[in-house]
Amino acid sequence: MTTDTIQDPKSVLETRFVDAIRAALPDLEGEVDPLIGPSRQPELGDFQSNAAMPLAKRVGMKPRDVACAIVEKLDVTGIANPVSDESIAGPGFINISLLPEAIGSALSAMDDEDLGLPAPADPETIVVDLCGVNLAKQMHVGHLRSSVIGDAIARLKERLGHTVIRQSHVGDWGLPIAMVVQRLIELEDEGSIDTKTISLDELNTIYRAAQAQCKAEKKALDLIERVGGHAKAEAELEARIEDAQRAFKLAQERLVKLQSGDERSVSMWNRVYEITMGACLATCAALMTNITDEHSAGESTYREELGPLISDLESRGVAEIDDGALVVKVDGIKEPTLVRKRNGGYLYATTDMAAIKRRVQELGADQVIYCVDARQALHFKQVFGAATKAGYATKPDGTVAHLEHAAFGNVLGEDNKPLKTRSGENVKLQDLLDEAVVRAKQEVDSRSADFPEEERATIANNIAIAAIKYADLSTERVKDYVFSFDRMLAFEGDTGPYVLYAIARINNLVRKARDNGVDVESALSSEMTLDDPAERALALLVLRYPTMVRAAGENDEPNRLCGYLYDLASMFAKFYEKCPILKDGVDEGSRDTRLRLAVLTKRVLEDGCATLGIPTVERM
RNA sequence: GCCCCGGUAGCUCAGCUGGAUAGAGCAACGGACUUCUAAUCCGUCGGUCGGAGGUUCGAAUCCUCCCCGGGGUGCCA
Structure with missing residues (x-):
């Protein structure tokens, strides 16, 4: 400069x-x-x-x-x-x-490669925990938020010049997984399934059946406890309990086999992993998030680290025995963090502590951000406290990493209750995306019938994904929000499509300018003199972009950038109405200034969308 | 019981961390299309910012108490 x-x-x-x-x-x-x-x-x-x-x-x-x-x-x-x-x-x-010339030269200064956001002198390494799918389960709307918001936070940090490591804490270990593996092996032995062709949906059904079996046992035992050993109740439930207990025992034995590397158990587990991740990563790709196999860091990858971690906590006196369990007590947190059950088993806090240790001490994180459901607030408070107390959040150079829970609220249906299908099940994320694409396609077909079919399909897809992501990102993270296809795809008002429309209009403007023989390249490097109030208002808003990205990025609040992009698109629409560019009677100076301002606006809109992971379209 | 998070227009949500007369979109009504793309723009209507105190030049925003809704709360994840 x-x-x-x-x-x-x-x-x-x-x-x-x-x-x-x-x-x-x-x-x-x-x-x-x-x-x-x-x-x-x-x-x-x-x-x-x-x-x-x-x-x-x-x-x-x-x-x-x-x-x-x-x-x-x-x-x-x-x-x-x-x-x-x-x-x-x-x-x-x-x-x-x-002064008009001050605005003009500030715009020119911003109109470079990095749009006023140069890389920082001291970039940080930031781990973002996101997505977090579970084996044998479909992605649902909860994963939508973790993936979309997590990816947006990661992109914001990247845009600010930091080094980001995405980590998907896949739920791929423990008794529930062993139950599925056990059941699959039984079914395979019966010859009733072919694990080579089995789908995630089928796995999901088996998973639920296995879970229900486990719950049946617990419910039955609870009931017997309540009726105080009533002979009739006992007789009625005896058979079911026996069945459930046998399944439970087999699952526990299967877990031991899995842990000890039993060949058949491991290969079945691998198959479950392949099927699940194949489908889930495909959905992540459809959502246009940067979440791939290389970001998967399942709970299973920590299994060899848990024993040594517990020994370390015990030998250094960080953890203590309380009522038979091993806990870490932290000043200021009433609830102690359980890291080992009375029966010797480990808990999810144990794995999360191991994850913090790896992320800080091996991956070198200065910051770890957990994009996880708000209900986990206490859990993370405990784990962060315990890990910090144990020194696992301390880097080799002695600095302590910043651990943060970027909590998000529920996705609600239009009845203001957590979004479910009519039959009361979780809505599959892929189904949600598919429906949005179908709806968008109908709209694009009717509005842009003259575009080639293939292009219409791409446009519809991008608009649908932009609509869903914009809706998810534009409200305050910790709040619940109501999911509505009609609102997000209405193409009116505060939506993703509205922002994309502004970009499409500007592209059209440039195309038309070229057709009219305007020397666009020289216009884009012309001196800018801003006289009209609409020009000034737009220009001042454009100039706020770097500040907005920093505010959104530093506070992990993508909704701030969303709000800005909507304001900018809206301000452009006003400018576009009031300030003719290619029409007759516009002098060359104004035309070039306005063209350059419009193109700079478009670059900011596109950069902002890219920073949030929102796809754009060339025309619509 | 204790802890956490919400409560802003009929509906869905913003409100730049304490600033001037609280803003959008939707819905309702009225305008602007042989058009640089009307998936747009302009106007009208709509508010005791859950309630009550307090802090100060100034509070939707900060502190206290209360009401309503959601969530969590030691051996599931």
Whole structure:
């Protein structure tokens, strides 16, 4: 960047204001925040400083007098219109109107490869835990959020220049999996299934049957306990219990075989793994998330590490025996973290501690972000506390990694209850995607009948995925949200398709300009002079992009960037209505400025979508 | 019982971490298409920001208590 290009107006104003405040209040000690932000009232200016009010308290003056003193010392040469007492409003807001050429040169400065977001000098290594499917189970809407939000957070961190390692903590180990493996082996021996061709749906059915069997036992035992050994109840349930207990015992034995590397058990487990991951990773691909096999880090991969980890906790006195179980007690957390059951078995907290150890000490994470359901809040609080206490979150250089649970809420149906099918089952994620694509295709077919069939299919697919992801990303993460095809695909208002439409319009504009013989390349490097209010408003919003990406990325809040992209698309639509570009009577200067502004807007929209993992379309 | 998270327009949601008159979309009503793509734009209607106190120049935002909804709470994951 050359010295004569003007930086981001906000940071320039911040420097100027700090200088003015120092000059106006020479006795002031401590930090000074000029509190510069976009104007709340665009008719009064482009930016405002709210610094006078808090400063007034510190120096014991009236806010307005402080504002006057600041204005007197403020030098905005080269960036904004001169300020005076007229610029002060209300209790002491100072309004600033930028010079058109200052906006123009700031835009030119931003119009480079990285769109005003250069790579940081000290990038971090960040592990993002996402997706987290379970063997023998389909992906459902819960995985939608973990995958879509997790991938968006990962992309945001990548966009900020950090090194991201995605980790899918696949539920691929433990008794439930052993039950499926056991059942499959039985069914194979009976000759009633062919494991070479079995589908994930069939596996899922077997999984549920195995689970139900386990639950039947527990329910029966509970019932007997309640009726106090009633002879009739016992007789009625005896057979079922016996059956369930036998299955349970066989599953436990199967788990031991699996753990000891028994050939048939392991090969069946491998088959279950292949089938599940094949289907789930295909869905991840359909969702256009960057989640592949290389990101899978199943619970099974930690199994050899759990024993040594427990020994370590015990020998160093980090964990203690409590009522027969091994627990880690952490100051400030009432509930101790259980890491070993009375019967010697390990728990999910044990595996999660091993995961933290690996992620921090082997993968070198400065930060580990868990994109997991909000109901796990206490679990992660416990695990983070226990792992930190044990030193597993400490890197070899002695720094302690930041562990964070990026929690998300439920996906609800239109009845405001967790989304289920009519028969009360979890909605399969793939079914959800398929339906969205079908609906989008109908819309594209009717609106763009002249496009080739193959292109319409691609457009429909991208619009559907964009609609689903935008809907999932645009609300506050921790809140539940209501899933509605009609709303997200309505193509009206605050939706993914609306943002894509703005991009498509700009592409069309450029295409048309070329057709009209406009020298687009030279227009895109022309001097920009912004006169019209709609141009200025759009330009100022474009300039906020780097700040918005940082805010969204640093706080793990993709919804902020979503909101910005909608605002930008909306502002473009207003600009597009008010500022003709290729129409007759537009002088070349305005045309080139507007064309360049439109194309820069498009680049920001596309970059923002890419940063969130939202696909775009060339035309629609 | 204790802990966590929510409560903003009829509906679905924002609200830039304490700033000026609380904003969008949908729904309702009224306008703008031989058009640089109307999947758009403009206007009207719609609010005791769950309630009550408090903190201060200023509170949807911070602190306390209460009400409502959801979730969690030691040997499942």
